Amino acid sequence: MLYGILAATSALFLAAVLAALLRLPALRLGIVDRRRRRPVPLSGGVAVVTATCLVAVVGDWRAVAPLEPEVGRLLVAGGAAALLGLVADVRRVKARFLVGGTAVAAACVVPYEETGVPAGLLAVGWIVFVTLGFKALDHADGLAGTVGVVTAFGVGACAAAEVMDGLAVLLSVLAAALTGFLMQNWHPARGGLGACGSLFTGFVLASAAVTTRAGQELGSGAGVLFALTAVVAADVLLVVLTRRPLLRGGPDHLAHRLRRLGLTAQGATVVLGAAAFSGVLVGVLVHLGRLAASGVWWVAAGALVFVLGLLRVKPHGPRRGRPPGPRRATNTQVRASLRVRNG
Template identity: 85%
Template sequence: MLYGILAATSALFLAAVLAALLRLPALRLGIVDRRWRRPMPLSGGVAVVAATCGVAFAGDWRGVTPLGPEAGRLLVAGAAVALLGLVADVRRVKARFLVGGTAVAAACVVPYEETGVAAGILAVGWIVFVALGFKALDHADGLAGTVGVVTAFGAAACAAAEVMDGLAVLLSVLAAALTGFLMHNWHPARVGLGACGALFTGFVLASAAVTTRAGQELGSGAGVLFALTAVVAADVVLVVLARRLSGRPLLRAAPDHLAHRLRRLGLTVRGASVVLGVAAFAGVLVAVLVHLGWIAATGVLWVAGGDLVVVLALLRVKPNVKPDLKSPGAPRRVSPQVTGQLRVRNG
């Protein structure tokens, strides 16, 4: 217990320090998200990955907080996905390569001997869905990090209940690293998570959840996995429906995500992140209670119903298709040529 707390504390401070130290090199090397009103350095993702992997592997090497074969394999695969995300941050990478690479990594960590082949293939698809969903969720300051912290603690509670100490420690370290990153990403953000950090976070959380639920009843297991990532699912479904109904390409960036529409309703950037963080906590709480057997598996239906209501309600909120030039760091006057080059953050 004491060593787990020490590991989490180390990850928090290491991620916070690395995010700050890598900010200037990221700017100079051009590892930035240019779809912001000003170039946003993506040092946060590298910091989260380095802190999580460094602290977890150091604890395992010293024998203080052993990961075990499952958590160790998961972390190696997650690091590979993070490297793929870093390439996507540095240069343009087609979506099919991100999907394919993440799927290959997911296929290497699914415990087929416990899930079976058919359920294992479904698990691979779900891991890819969550990983890419977290990448899409990184569309507002503090949002992906907040949801990631909440989900990590929920998944860690499930792993601890199954006496999977290595997974519980890994998830606690990830939650701490994301907390350190949030010190620089809370609005107004100074660093971003990027594809590197977002894919890594989503992949580790989804893979850990699949490993924890492997071998248990398929229906309730699917319900728990869904409730753990209800906000991610709602964001993806909302965007897909909105773009299909309006006839716009699915992969073209537009301000039609959850936080964008909440902003249109009058919430601030911080307010939208807090509201969605609370929603994520509600879903995670239901998932943990169902996993522990304290409430019936049908409790997940309330989470699904809530997601459906939110998606249908926010579909009626028209997104602001024009960039918001009043955001921090934006120029007071922008020529038509420059305005035409501005893009909204994240698709």
């Protein structure tokens, strides 16, 4: 317990310091998020990955918290996913390479001896889905980090209930590192998570959840996994239903549409963080046997209603509650006005 607190505290401060120190190098190297009105350096991903891995390796080296084989394998595979994401941050990488690389990494961490091959292959697909879903969730300040912290605590609670202490400590360290990063990423963001940090976060959380639920009944296991990542699933579903072509970028995610309803950037993040907490709480209670497995259906129904409601919000145009800005005069109108003035 004492080591867990010390490790989490170390990861929090290390991630916060690294995220701040790496801002300037990221700006100079052009590793920035250009989707926003001003370039945001993508220094947070490297900070989160470094802090999480370094604290875990030091604990193993000092024999305070030795890395179990499956945890060590998960950490190496997560590092590979982070490296792939770093390449995507530096230069454009086609989606199929991200999917393929993540699938290979996922195939190396699924415990097939407990899940069986058919269920293991489904688990690989789910890990890829959640990992890329977290990358897509990194579309608003503080959102991916907030959802990541909430999910990490939930999956960590499930791991602790299964006496997987090493995995529980790793997840608490990841949650702390994301919290330190949020000091730079809260609106207005001074640093972004990027593909490096979002792929690492999504991969570690999804793989840890699969490891925790391995060997249990497939139906209830799938329900718990969905509840733990309901916000990610809802965001992907919303984009799939509205975006044509699918791989085109656009302001059509959950947070974008909540902003169209008049919420502030911070307000949208808080709402989605609360939604993530609700789903995670149900997932943890079902895993612990404190709630019937049917409780997951309430999470699914709530997510579906949420998505269908936001489908009615146009992703473009003026936000509700704000009058549209003045129309800019065309060049023809300007020239006509000047002629009138000059007689």
